[in-house]
Structure formats: structure tokens, C-alpha cells
Amino acid sequence: MRLKRAFFEKNTEIVARELLGKILANGPVAGKIVETEAYFGEKDPASHASAKSKKRSRVMYGPPGHAYVYFTYGNHWMFNVVTEQKGTAGAVLIRSLEPLKGIEFMKKRRKTSNLLELCSGPAKLTSALAIGKTFNAKSLSNGPLCILDSKEKPSRAKEELLRFYIKGNKFVSKK
């Protein structure tokens, strides 16, 4: 079941925690979210929204439940989910996934057969799921890209600053 807008229209930190265990899917390719990181607006120096940027962080101020895809370091994409209500900046960075569906597709795109290397990093998972600039500012409520609910409860989530991950999951990115 696809997550509704109300799920994202909450405090960024809460959404980041609750996203753990959910399924990120792009068409036939999907993975379980095992690591997230919260980014706020003006208060967070690490967030793009704290800088006086317009174009780049525009999506973060928009309605929740939309994708915020950011390009950096010349060849890397980051996938975020916009949170908070419209007008308030907030986003959750998806840092790593556990491959579930379309694994062969991922291997082909990532050019590796190592399961642990497919989605264990923010830029790796976008490559594995074929997420690019075309998904920026796109809604997760319709279209191929979406986040699915799961029965799993994020009770084992561990918090480290604004980063959340499922304790003991091997697909969590290191560092």
C-alpha cells in the first residue's frame, strides 16, 4: 500500500524514523529503506534550505510526499522525500536500501554483483533504481516512483544525530 500524503506531513525527524522499513519502489525495482537522514530548513546548517538558495531548495518548501532529487559531485544523485506542510522546509535523505525486487536490474545498472554494494549509499541507490533529475519535484502519490507501507515496525531503529538506521542491518552504509 502506497503511503499517503499525511504520512509525510509531519515533523521531519518523525518521518525519518518512520520511513525505516518502508519500501522505496521505482516501477519493478524496489528496496527496503534501512537508513535515513533528516534535513530541516533554516536551522540546519547542513541543509540546502539553510543557504539562501532558491531553485535548489524550492522543492523542500513545497508540499510533502514529493521527491527531491539533488545532483552533486559531478555524477551523483541524492534522493530525498519532502516532509512538513507546504511552506515549511524539510526533507529526509534516503541513505541506503536493502535490495528486494529487480535485483538483476540493479546489478546491471551498478555493474557489480555484490548485493551489499547495490544500494548501500545515497548515490548508489539512485543509480540502482534509475532515479535521476526527471524525478525531481515529482509526487510519490502517482507515477512509477513511490514508497510502500510495510508491516515491519521500526522499533529497532537507532538514532545517531539526525541519522536513523535499522540496527544490525548489513545494508546500512558505514561511516
Add this chain to the structure above:
DNA sequence: GCCTCGATTGACT
């Protein structure tokens, strides 16, 4: 226009 740097990765020593 020109310059700098980034929510990273992977190849190499």
C-alpha cells in the same frame, strides 16, 4: 562569463 565547491563514490598507493 568565470571560479569555487558540494548531503559521494570508487580506484589506486
Add this chain to the structure above:
DNA sequence: GTCAATCGAGGCA
């Protein structure tokens, strides 16, 4: 452990 790859946004002129 170190470092290059590589491009668009943002700052400055």
C-alpha cells in the same frame, strides 16, 4: 589512507 572524477548552482564581476 589518499585523491580524482565531473557538473550545476551560487557568488561575484
